Amino acid sequence: MRLSQFHLATVKEIPADAEIASHKLMLRAGMIRRLASGLYTWSPLGLRVLRKVENVVREEMNRAGAIELLMPSVQPRELWEETGRWEKFGGQLLKIKDRKQQEFCYGPTHEEVITDFARNELKSYKQLPVNFYQIQTKFRDEIRPRFGVMRAREFLMKDAYSFHLTQESLAATYAVMYQAYTRIFTRLGLSFRAVQADTGAIGGNASHEFQVLADSGEDAIAFSDGSDYAANIEKAEALAPTNTRPTATAALQQVATPTQKTIEDVAAFLGVSPDRCVKTLLLRGRDGLVALCLRGDHQVNEVKAAKLDELGGESILASEEEILAAIGTRPGFIGPVGLPDSIPVIVDRDAAVLADFVCGGNADGTHCTGANWARDARISRIADIRNVVEGDRSPDGEGILHIARGIEVGHVFQLGTKYAEALDAVVLNDQGKTQVMTMGCYGIGVSRIVAAAIEQRHDDAGIVWPEAMAPWRVAVCVINPKHLPEVSEAAQALYEALNAHGIETVLDDRGLRPGGMFADMELIGIPHRVVISDRGLTAGTLEYRGRTETESRAITQEQLFDLLG
RNA sequence: CGGGGUAUAGCUCAGUCUGGUAGAGCGUUGCGUUUGGGACGCAAAAGUCGGGGGUUCGAAUCCCUCUGCCCCGACCA
Numbered sequence: 062m063r064l065s066q067f068h069l070a071t072v073k074e075i076p077a078d079a080e081i082a083s084h085k086l087m088l089r090a091g092m093i094r095r096l097a098s099g100l101y102t103w104s105p106l107g108l109r110v111l112r113k114v115e116n117v118v119r120e121e122m123n124r125a126g127a128i129e130l131l132m133p134s135v136q137p138r139e140l141w142e143e144t145g146r147w148e149k150f151g152g153q154l155l156k157i158k159d160r161k162q163q164e165f166c167y168g169p170t171h172e173e174v175i176t177d178f179a180r181n182e183l184k185s186y187k188q189l190p191v192n193f194y195q196i197q198t199k200f201r202d203e204i205r206p207r208f209g210v211m212r213a214r215e216f217l218m219k220d221a222y223s224f225h226l227t228q229e230s231l232a233a234t235y236a237v238m239y240q241a242y243t244r245i246f247t248r249l250g251l252s253f254r255a256v257q258a259d260t261g262a263i264g265g266n267a268s269h270e271f272q273v274l275a276d277s278g279e280d281a282i283a284f285s286d287g288s289d290y291a292a293n294i295e296k297a298e299a300l301a302p303t304n305t306r307p308t309a310t311a312a313l314q315q316v317a318t319p320t321q322k323t324i325e326d327v328a329a330f331l332g333v334s335p336d337r338c339v340k341t342l343l344l345r346g347r348d349g350l351v352a353l354c355l356r357g358d359h360q361v362n363e364v365k366a367a368k369l370d371e372l373g374g375e376s377i378l379a380s381e382e383e384i385l386a387a388i389g390t391r392p393g394f395i396g397p398v399g400l401p402d403s404i405p406v407i408v409d410r411d412a413a414v415l416a417d418f419v420c421g422g423n424a425d426g427t428h429c430t431g432a433n434w435a436r437d438a439r440i441s442r443i444a445d446i447r448n449v450v451e452g453d454r455s456p457d458g459e460g461i462l463h464i465a466r467g468i469e470v471g472h473v474f475q476l477g478t479k480y481a482e483a484l485d486a487v488v489l490n491d492q493g494k495t496q497v498m499t500m501g502c503y504g505i506g507v508s509r510i511v512a513a514a515i516e517q518r519h520d521d522a523g524i525v526w527p528e529a530m531a532p533w534r535v536a537v538c539v540i541n542p543k544h545l546p547e548v549s550e551a552a553q554a555l556y557e558a559l560n561a562h563g564i565e566t567v568l569d570d571r572g573l574r575p576g577g578m579f580a581d582m583e584l585i586g587i588p589h590r591v592v593i594s595d596r597g598l599t600a601g602t603l604e605y606r607g608r609t610e611t612e613s614r615a616i617t618q619e620q621l622f623d624l625l626g
Numbered sequence: 627c628g629g630g631g632u633a634u635a636g637c638u639c640a641g642u643c644u645g646g647u648a649g650a651g652c653g654u655u656g657c658g659u660u661u662g663g664g665a666c667g668c669a670a671a672a673g674u675c676g677g678g679g680g681u682u683c684g685a686a687u688c689c690c691u692c693u694g695c696c697c698c699g700a701c702c703a
Contacts, residue, residue, distance in 0.1 A: 072637070072638095072652090072653085073637090073638090073652065073653085073664080074637060074638040074639090074651090074652065074653090075637090075638080076637090076638075076696090077638080077639090077696090078695085078696050078697075080697095097694085097695085098694085098695065098696090152627095204627090204700090205697095207696090207697095322703060323703065324702095324703080340702075340703070341703085342701080342702065342703070343703095344701085353702095355702085359702095360702055361701090361702055363701080363702090376701080377701075378701035378702085378703090379701095384703095391703085392703040393703050394703090395703075421703085448702095540661080540662060541661055541662085543661095544661085572661095573661095573664085574660090574661055574662085574663085574664075574665065575661075575662040575663060575664095576661095576662080576663035576664045576665085577663085577664045577665095578662095578663090578664090579662085579663055579664085580663070580664050581664085592662080594662070596662080604662095
C-alpha cells in the first residue's frame with residue numbers, strides 16, 4: 062500500500078475522556094472513530110488490524126475442525142421465548158420492532174439461533190460431533206460502555222457451538238478448542254493465561270477463560286506460584302484455615318461506636334486490626350433474610366454466595382428498610398450476636414475460627430467486643446464465601462496464590478443440554494432412540510483482542526504491534542522524494558521487492574517531513590522501518606530500525622530480507 | 627437506576643460567575659520559504675454557542691424543560 066493512496070488519519074489531540082492506553086492510542090492512530098456511546102467505526106487502518114486477528118482465529122478454528130457459517134444479527138423474539146431468555150437476559154438485550162410491530166432483538170449471542178439451526182439440520186448421531194462457528198457482530202446494551210472497543214456495545218466476536226451425543230465427545234472437542242485457543246493467542250503474540258472460570262447459573266461442567274494479562278484488566282485472576290493452577294477470582298476456592306478456633310477468653314461487651322460504621326473505622330477506633338473483626342451482610346434469601354459473616358479484612362464473593370441454598374441463585378443485598386424492620390438497626394452495626402433465629406447465619410471458613418472478635422452490636426452506634434461463636438453467636442453453616450487474597454494457599458495444595466489483572470478475550474464452556482432441551486434439539490442415536498444433544502460453546506472477543514494487545518504492548522511513541530497483528534510489517538519511508546528522482550525510485554523498488562516476497566509493506570510517499578513520518582509510523586506501531594534517503598543511497602545501504610530499537614542501523618537489502626525472514 | 631459533570635469552528639478547549647460585536651490552539655485551503663524527529667511566514671474558509679420555551683431593550687452567558695455524551699456508584703456496610 063502506498064500511503065498517499067490510503068486514508069491514514071492520525072490525530073494529535075484526543076478527547077479527555079479516553080482513560081486507558083489502548084483507547085487513547087486507537088483514537089490517536091485513527092483506527093477507530095466513535096459514532097455514539099459504545100459504537101465505533103473501524104477506519105481502514107483499524108480494519109486491517111481487525112482482519113489480521115480475524116484471520117488468525119479463522120485459520121485456527123478451521124485447523125481444529127470447526128466449520129464456519131454466518132447467522133443473522135437480528136433474531137426473532139419467539140426463539141428467545143423458547144429458552145426463556147427474552148425476559149431473563151435483562152437490559153443488555155436490545156429489543157427492536159419491525160414495521161409490522163413484530164419483535165426482534167439484536168443478537169448478543171447466538172445459542173438460540175444455532176440450536177434452532179441444529180435441530181433442523183441434525184437428525185442422526187452419525188452427523189455428530191460437529192462444531193459450527195461464525196465471526197459476527199454482536200450487540201449488548203452495556204450498562205456503561207467504556208474504554209473504547211474494550212467494552213463497546215457493538216463488537217465483533219467469534220462464537221462456536223459444538224453438538225454431541227455424549228459427554229465424552231463434548232469433553233474431547235472442548236480439549237481441542239482449548240488447544241486451538243492456546244495456539245490463537247500464542248500466534249497473536251499475546252501474554253495470556255487460561256484460567257478456570259465459574260460456570261454461572263447454567264451450571265455446566267467445565268469452563269475456562271483466556272485472559273490477556275494487563276494491569277488495566279477488569280477481571281481479577283488468582284494463580285499459584287507452585288503449580289499451574291489459575292482461576293478467575295470468582296471461582297478460586299479459599300481453603301479452610303489450618304488452625305482451629307481458640308477457646309474464648311474475653312467476656313462479651315457492648316461498646317459505643319457512635320459514628321464508626323465501616324470495618325476500618327471500627328477497627329481503628331477500638332484499636333484492633335480488621336482481621337479480628339467480623340463483618341455481617343444481610344441478603345435477601347429464598348425465605349427471608351440471610352446473614353453472611355466474614356473476617357473484616359476479607360471480601361464476600363458474590364458468585365460463591367449466590368450458590369448457597371439459602372440464597373437460591375442470587376446475591377442481592379437487603380435494603381436498609383428491610384434490615385431496620387428485621388433487626389432494628391441499620392447497616393454498619395449489624396452483627397451475628399443476638400440475630401433472630403429466623404435468619405440463617407452463614408459464616409466464612411476464616412471468620413469461623415476467630416475468637417474474642419469484634420462485631421456489630423445490632424443497635425445503632427454500638428459494636429461488641431470479646432464475641433465468640435457458639436457462646437455468643439450461632440453458626441448455621443460454615444462455607445467458603447470470600448474472595449481469595451494474595452498469599453492464600455493454592456486450592457490444589459501446591460504453592461501460594463497471587464492476584465493479577467486480566468482482560469477476558471476468550472471463553473470455552475461445556476454448556477450441556479440446557480439449550481438443546483429448551484429447543485428440543487434431538488437426534489436419533491444408534492439404538493434409533495431420540496436423544497437430546499449436548500453442547501459446548503466457545504467465544505473469542507475479536508475486537509477486544511485488538512485493544513487488549515495495545516494495553517499489553519505500547520510505549521510513549523505509540524502502539525507496538527506483535528507482527529501477526531500489525532497493519533503492515535514494514536514501512537518504507539522516503540526522505541525528500543522530490544529532490545532526487547533516484548531516491549523515490551529506490552524506495553519504490555524496495556517497496557515492490559518486499560511485497561513481491563510476500564512481506565506486507567507500506568510505502569510512506571506522502572512527502573511529509575521526516576519527523577512527522579517517523580512519528581506516524583511509530584504511533585501506528587509498524588514493527589520494521591526502512592528509511593530511503595540520498596544519504597543512504599550514496600552509501601549503498603538501507604537505514605533500518607525496529608519499532609522497539611532506539612538507534613537506526615545501516616544494512617544491505619540482503620540483510621533486510623534475512624531479517625524479515 | 628441514583629449522584630455529579632458536560633454540550634461553543636472538523637478536533638481539543640477558553641469565554642458563562644458579573645448579559646452588550648463569537649475566541650484560541652491544532653487541523654483544513656491558497657501563496658511563498660523550508661526539508662533527517664510532528665517547520666515557518668502571509669492570507670483565507672469555517673459556528674443555528676445541543677434542541678425547545680421563558681426573562682430582558684439585548685442571552686453562549688440568567689431561569690425552565692428536553693436530549694446527547696462523560697464520570698462515579700449500583701451491594702462489600
